[in-house]
Each structure stands twice: as C-alpha cells, then as structure tokens.
Amino acid sequence: MPSSVLLTELDRPELEAALAERGYERFRARQVFHWLYRRGVVDAEAMTDLPRQLRATLAADFTLLTPGIAGRERSADGTEKFLLRLADGRHIESVFIPDTPAQTFCVSTQVGCAMACAFCLTGKMGLVRHLSAGEIVAQVRVLAGILDLRDKAFNVVLMGMGEPLHNYDETMKALRIMADEHGFALPMRRVTLSTVGLLPALERLAQEPLMPNLAISLHAPTDAQRGGLVPINAKYGVADVIEACKRFPVRKRSRITFEYVLLAGVNDSSEDARRLAALLEGVKSKVNLIPLNAAAGIPFERPTDAAVNRFAKTLADRGVTVSVRKSRGRDIRAACGQLIVEGRRTSPGQQLAEALPG
Ligand code: SAH
Numbered sequence: 001m002p003s004s005v006l007l008t009e010l011d012r013p014e015l016e017a018a019l020a021e022r023g024y025e026r027f028r029a030r031q032v033f034h035w036l037y038r039r040g041v042v043d044a045e046a047m048t049d050l051p052r053q054l055r056a057t058l059a060a061d062f063t064l065l066t067p068g069i070a071g072r073e074r075s076a077d078g079t080e081k082f083l084l085r086l087a088d089g090r091h092i093e094s095v096f097i098p099d100t101p102a103q104t105f106c107v108s109t110q111v112g113c114a115m116a117c118a119f120c121l122t123g124k125m126g127l128v129r130h131l132s133a134g135e136i137v138a139q140v141r142v143l144a145g146i147l148d149l150r151d152k153a154f155n156v157v158l159m160g161m162g163e164p165l166h167n168y169d170e171t172m173k174a175l176r177i178m179a180d181e182h183g184f185a186l187p188m189r190r191v192t193l194s195t196v197g198l199l200p201a202l203e204r205l206a207q208e209p210l211m212p213n214l215a216i217s218l219h220a221p222t223d224a225q226r227g228g229l230v231p232i233n234a235k236y237g238v239a240d241v242i243e244a245c246k247r248f249p250v251r252k253r254s255r256i257t258f259e260y261v262l263l264a265g266v267n268d269s270s271e272d273a274r275r276l277a278a279l280l281e282g283v284k285s286k287v288n289l290i291p292l293n294a295a296a297g298i299p300f301e302r303p304t305d306a307a308v309n310r311f312a313k314t315l316a317d318r319g320v321t322v323s324v325r326k327s328r329g330r331d332i333r334a335a336c337g338q339l340i341v342e343g344r345r346t347s348p349g350q351q352l353a354e355a356l357p358g
Pocket of ligand 1: 259
C-alpha cells in the first residue's frame, strides 16, 4: 500500500476503492467529499461524523495539497485575480468574475500553454507543465472558500491559462470531481470548456458522458488568416474544425460558442464578418466577439468600438447570434489573454512541436 495517497487527486469511485482497501465502507467517501468540497474542511480530525479510526487512517495514509495564495488583485469592476502557488513552487492565475449575472470562476488547466497564439500573453510562456486534476479543482476549492460561494450556484469556465484539451485526462477528471453530487455538484451546463480545437481530443470529448458547454477559439474565417494567429491551425484547419463542430453532440437548445478575438485591420473587416457568417451556416452556433486586450509584446491593436459594432451587426444581419465579451478586469491584467506568471523555458516552436501528436 502506498505510504501516502493524494486525496485531492481522487474522484469518488477512486476514493471509495482506497477506503474499501483499508476496510471502510464505500459510503464514507461521500462524507469525505462533502467535508472537502462542500464544507472546505481539509483536516481529517475535524471531519466529526467519521469514526475515530477512519480519521486516523485519513491522517496517516492520505495527504492533501492546497495551493497557497501568492497574490490577489481586485479590479474596479469587481473582478478578482488570484495568483496561486502550487506545491512545486509554480504559479498559476485564476479569476473570479462576479455578477454577470452568474458568479464565475475562470480556471487554468496548465502552467503556461503550448499553443502560442499570436495575440495571447500566456502563449508567450510556452508550456511549463500540465496541471493535475486536483490542481484544477483546487482553484475552485480555494476561490469558492475565500469568496464564500461553496454552497452557492456558480459557473466554471476553463478559459484561464492553458489549453484544456491538451491536458485531456486531468481536465476531464477535474470535471468529474466537480460534478460529483456529494462535492460541488456542479452541473455541466454551468461549465464551459474553451479550446483552440485539437480535433482528436474533441472527438473524444464528443463521446464523454459528462458534457460541458463547448467554446471554440476560431478567430478568423480562413486558413490564411487563422494560420497566422493560431499556429495549430496548420494541423487542424478551419474546415476540419467546423466539420467536427457539426458532428458534435450539442445539447437541446444549446449551441457551440465561437470565440473571435477582434484585431484591428487583421480579421475585423466586413468581408471577414460575411465569411464567418457563411462558415457557420448549419452549425448550432453563437459568436462571442472579444475585442483584443492589448499588452506590451502583443503586435496587434484593438479595433475601435465602432468597428466592433459594425462587425457584430454584419453577423447579426445574417442571422448569427452574436455577443461582444465585456473584458472584465483589464485594469489588473485579468482579462482574456492577459494571464502570465513565469518566464518561458523553451521556445514556442519547440513547445508546439511537443504538443503536436505524432
Ligand atoms: N486555450 C483555450 C483556452 C483559453 S480561453 C482556447 O484557446 O480557447 C481564453 C480566450 O481568450 C481564448 O478564446 C483566447 O483566444 C482569447 N484570448 C487570448 N489572448 C487574448 C487577448 N490578448 N485579447 C482577447 N482575447 C484573448
């Protein structure tokens, strides 16, 4: 028997098995989940409805990692950015976005990111490492604890640092843990997974019993344009991504969100909007326009509000459901594409090469 099991890396069936191995009834796992996620209690001794013997076993055989808070910044609009320190000293950022009208946690799935999108600061870091399922869940555990939202309804968007489908197994396990009825009991309609469109992983996702809402980072209607913004487009091009979306099992009355970062003079013309509308014909879709959050080192500009509105109107006139993302937390660099915490270790090119399967 391993000397120490990482409790927060276990989904409930795994915890049941670990407890059964030690002679405890399986239902004890439900109680432990309730303490950990609903009550925020991490000290076995304080789990007062467990038999004394089980508390001792938990303390002796299991350990638990909770990231520390290394920084916290509050934006004028109420958005809060948390810098979390992981057990190995690496840092990630997680963002709380209040009252949209929902309460939303934007969580990271990797330290850095291998995708190297041309307009994204996290992409400049390269991939440092994947997060474990426990580290993904811990962001919600810590933020919901501090903000006293553990027992309230909240949304989770996998739109922080990293590409969730590049860290597939840990991301899906994190969703299973968060969905567990004895833990956060987070309904999947309250979760959105945003991806650049790694097709083999997207096909896998289509088969999952647990199905979050899907957002696709499209950003341009043609391969020529998207290739210059999203390097992985060389492997998974626009037409293939759209085909995969058409096959994707979207829930009744639900749609796939297409995220589209608007870059002045690059992808914001009326022609681009018309092409985008045509591309999305026959896809259960809505478009979320994200005017660029500019930053030093990002070689693009944010279009004017008038240009954004014109683009949105061209789409709407063609029957496309469109919204413009209000970028919250820009004053504390907590908005889309502004999360960055460490220097990169290898070049984006190397990182991408590692990211590509085969
Ligand atoms: N890797 C995933 C998750 C990132 S989600 C994905 O690509 O979908 C963050 C969203 O913000 C993505 O749509 C991303 O393209 C967008 N984004 C990145 N940098 C941005 C910036 N500087 N301004 C606005 N949006 C940005």
